[in-house]
Amino acid sequence: MVYYQKMTPEGYKQIEDEIARLKKDRPRRIKILQQARALGDLSENTEYTEAKHDLGHLQSRLRYLDKQLKYAEVIEQKNDGKVNMGTTVVLKFDDDNETEEYKVVGRMEADLAAGKVSFDSPLGQAIMKQEAGVTVTVEAPAGSYQVTIISVK
Structure with a gap:
């Protein structure tokens, strides 16, 4: 069974942008590795070891991000007045009367x-799936608390 990772279109774009940035930086890191290798004895060449590690980290990050896109399920925002992925909500936390906005x-x-x-x-x-004006109970590991949904955008 393949597990698809739900994300917003903005999240998908962020990953695409990071991949493009890393791919653009890869030739520079390869050049640094080549220059460090040219310094001689690899057994005591700290520059070579660090450059190899940095390039390996970049390659690993690219593989990870490519996999995120491969298994992404992009969820389009619904405008039905209910909280869904991609919507912005203003919440009032009943324990401190403060409001906070979250996407x-x-x-x-x-x-x-x-x-x-x-x-x-x-x-x-x-x-999720609630409308403005509804108060819900959040069951968190540290205990339960109440939240009122002030608005859904």
């Missing part, structure tokens, strides 16, 4: 500091 994204795109919450996180699961 609901795929697992690989999630970044709370950037205001992106995964659809399959405890918060994401609680708010």
